[in-house]
Amino acid sequence: MNYLAKDNRKVFRCQNGGDYSGVGFSCEHVQEGDLVVLIAGVSLPMVVRLQEYGYQVINPAFLGGAMNGELCRDVDQDNLSDLLFV
Secondary structure, three states: OOOHHHHEEEEEOOOOOOOOEEEEEEEEOOOOOOOOEOOOOOOEEEEEEEEOOOOEEEEOOEHHHHHHOHHHOOOOOOHHHOOOOO
16 A cells, blocks of 8 residues: 555644754644654654554655755754654
């Protein structure tokens, strides 16, 4: 199943005062409150959702200006968080 087929895409806006503020797209299942995160070893930003015991990966995200490692170059190593995926 192609989660990013033309009919299944959803446009969203990232905003939280963090390092990135802009527009992206992902699958139709993204919801308000989901997070877009960078995961070490994964080539695309990922949409994740907080669940009772950790985070669920929803789908890759495509973000203008953030697809070629731009965000990784400026990561503050002292401001990283561990996430538990379920």
